[in-house]
Amino acid sequence: MALVAAAQHRLTPAATDAAIAALKQLLGERLSTAQPVRDQHGRDESWALPSPPDAVVFPDSTEEVAEIVKICAAHGLPVIPYGAGTSLEGHVTALQGGVTIDLMQMNQILKVNAEDLDVVVQPGVRRKQLNEYLRDTGLFFPIDPGADASLGGMVSTRASGTNAVRYGTMRENVLALTVVMADGRIIRTSKRAKKSAAGYDLTRLFIGSEGTLGIITEITLKLYGIPEAMAAATCSFDTLEGAVNTVIQTIQAGIPVARIELLDDVQADAINKYSKLDLPVQNMLMLEFHGTEAGVAEQAEMVQALASDHGGQNFQWATKAEDRARMWEARHAAAYACKALRKGCEIMATDVCVPISRLADCIIETKDDVVKTGLVAPLVGHVGDGNFHLSVVIDRNNPKEVETVEAFSERLVHRALRMDGTCTGEHGIGSGKMKYLTAEHGEAVSVMRAIKKALDPDNLMNPGKIFSL
Known part of the structure; x- marks a missing residue:
């Protein structure tokens, strides 16, 4: 969760201007140096501080991307690929300036x-x-x-x-x-x-x-x-342990559940308020089953029986496409629901992943840590594969609060590593989790650096991400 600021640009202004002039000749109006465009492309949805590029280009073919890269390489100018800007670890910030290549016009x-x-x-x-x-x-x-x-x-x-x-x-x-x-x-x-x-x-x-x-x-x-039949369900639990153990037994039993998501009570409450649902304000599983009509029914019955053994209750089913869509849209809006819990605050989203046998231990320790530190940090997880997320709602203008969250994030990562897990299950490293990569991979990071140097000897491809050189 590093608060990343822009690094010093490696090129003189004259060298940068020369590179941009060459790109302008190639692309015409599909190159922009306007400050609002640069600012937009210097941030994602992460906690990382914005860092705009010197210019943004909008290619429409592989061959054009190749020409852009050749020009940038000739002038020693970094290039940063950009998509929808939804990444969560500072992947698109232009830490050393350079050119952002916006690929969204290549949408065929x-x-x-x-x-x-x-x-x-x-x-x-x-x-x-x-x-x-x-x-x-x-x-x-x-x-x-x-x-x-x-x-x-x-x-x-x-x-x-x-x-x-x-x-x-x-x-x-x-x-x-x-x-x-x-x-x-x-x-x-x-x-x-x-x-x-x-x-x-x-x-x-x-x-x-x-x-x-x-x-x-x-x-x-x-x-x-597309499966013949789909059914979704929610099931609430008094304890996180009961919900997580249901997940573990479902996976170990080989039930081919399509989705199995965990929400703690804080997240369920946030979703209710934001998406206007009436979920029980308890720890909860959200599930979806794919297959034939008979197969879906059998899967659902088996999971319901396992959940009941662990205190699962209040099963609610959604078989209509519009009901399932509403349920999953609410789940996908969980981060925005969290942000709405504290007016004027931001969220620091982070994730870890552990072997499923350690999932209950990791989640329960993490939840205890949240309570002890007094943070507002709703928990959700793709727990079928041992991955869970926290959206810590934080006042960035409060230095003490920022320090508390930094320390909490570090404890979370090392907890996962201690349980033979990873510092990120799906958000990636970007610039935000660089400091944890060596703790996770050890000497293997030197091999990653060797590959990077072999393929990008001048370190022009999205520099300052994953690891430092």
Whole structure:
């Protein structure tokens, strides 16, 4: 949760102006140095302090991105890829100035291969846009991080979300990428085959690289058939332990639940107030089941029985599409619901992930820590895969409060690492969690640095993110 400020620019103003002039000649009006545009592109939805670039460009093809990168490389100017701006760890801040490459005009769905269950898209396509386009094909793309993020950004941060317990994360659902390298070369990491043993797995190298190794300009994604039946449910618990143990037993029993989300009582109350729902103000699971009519009914009955054994009550079912959509929209708006709890305050969103056998321990210790420190920190989680989030509502103008939250965040991360978990399950490292990477990976970070130096020797690709050089 580092309060990141802009680092000193590496270039003289004259050198920067020369680079921008060359880009202007290439792009014309699709380059902007207007302060409002720069400010917009120097921030995301994270706690990191804004840091605007020197210019913003809006390419419309892979070849144009390659020409932009070549010009920037020739002048030693950093480049920062930008999508929907929904990242949560300072991924898009221009810490050393440079040029932000806004990829949202590259928003074409290039080809649907329905027989092969895959689709080729440009990076500016948003996940909702893709599923709307696919609706009549009987197919859908399941990865749902909550925000209507761009698919390029989702690849770059290795996004997951509410459906990950059944369908996996972006890591499992990307087949191939087209990437512009730091020197302007264009590479394709793989073919469309569902499996390959040919050479290094470059696709996985770029997934989660946060724009530090290259700029993704084309993505081939797996698709899935829309299930015959879907049903969603909520179930409340007197204790967090009862809710978490229900999750653990559900996963261990092999029940193929599609979504299984945890909300503590503070979060349930916040959602009620913000989204005008009437959920019980208790610890709660939100679940969704996909499959045949009979399969969904069987899954639901099994989970309900497990929940009842752990004190689960007040089961409420939603089978109509509009009811399910309303329920999940409220869940996805959880961060905004948290922010509304304290007028004039901000949220510091953070996440960790632990092996599911340690999930109850980690959540209960964390909840005790929240209570002891007196923080307003609603808890939600994609707990089917051991991942949970806190949205700490904080007055940034109160130094003592900021210090308390910094210390709490550090304890949370080290608690997860002690339980053989990770400092971030899906938000990524960005600039906000750089200091924890060595604690998690040790000497492996030196290997990451070696890869970075080999592919981007001048450190021009989104510098100041993941680790320092």
